[in-house]
Amino acid sequence: MEKTFKIGELALQTGCAVETIRYYEREGLLPPPARSSANYRLYDEAHAERLMFIRRCRSLDMGLAEIQQLLALRATPDGSCGGVNALLDRHIEGLAQRIAELESLRRQLLDLRSLCHETLTAKECGILHGITAGSA
Amino acid sequence: MEKTFKIGELALQTGCAVETIRYYEREGLLPPPARSSANYRLYDEAHAERLMFIRRCRSLDMGLAEIQQLLALRATPDGSCGGVNALLDRHIEGLAQRIAELESLRRQLLDLRSLCHETLTAKECGILHGITAGSA
DNA sequence: AGAAACCCTGTAGCAGCTACAGGGTCAATA
């Protein structure tokens, strides 16, 4: 006999909100669990493990679609893991791009900020003029 | 006589999609323009300038609420520009935090990636195991 | 028995758009 537990307990175990678990089920990331006679969801260890996997992927900023792919790859243990490697590479590349973008933004904002050090009136403020002129 | 133009022309001038312009109006970032007899929106130069300001702020990744504040500050040209400076400082700080987060993620992903260099079967893949074990 | 704590479904909200559907208007061409 496997031990089963209700959604609140699964939420505690995994640090995932109850409503998020139901959301993952709706989105097809978690398979629909068994139901009790009162229609309560009954989970087992396999669900808990799968949910932890999902949460770790999310903490690595992967999207739900990417996670779906990883779960699918994981579900065929004798298949090649080339897809896993490729997915991670793409994800890392995406992150690097986003970081570069944000850094460029930060530099632009620092430049803009340097246009007004004192507190003047708005009409004299170098920042407002800088945005309006727009070297960005 | 001021020259006026329709929404499509404003979109071309500013590089902003027509539906985005209507969206900004709904959100109160752009004042409702005059209308032609056929109920078409009629814009003038002031609208175009304001929209360019908004677009430049967006390109600096500011949120619409932040932009609202800047527009309000700009609208009182004799008021102090201290609020502008503070807003920019907050925004720059937020960016710096987000960059740090993403860089930490990237390092974690690179670590994970290093667990599988060859193409193995999924069940042997160090990455899948790494996610499951979860040092993140 | 009654109240608190849990569970259910379904829907709406967040940001900042984008993409329709289903209509009206206008200019130019055949």
Place this chain on the structure above:
DNA sequence: TATTGACCCTGTAGCTGCTACAGGGTTTCT
């Protein structure tokens, strides 16, 4: 003149990844 095509209008739904209800049923504790 009729019709095509390009434009405009409103209103609504979709995207991502949840979160927060409302309005009910169930279980558990006292």
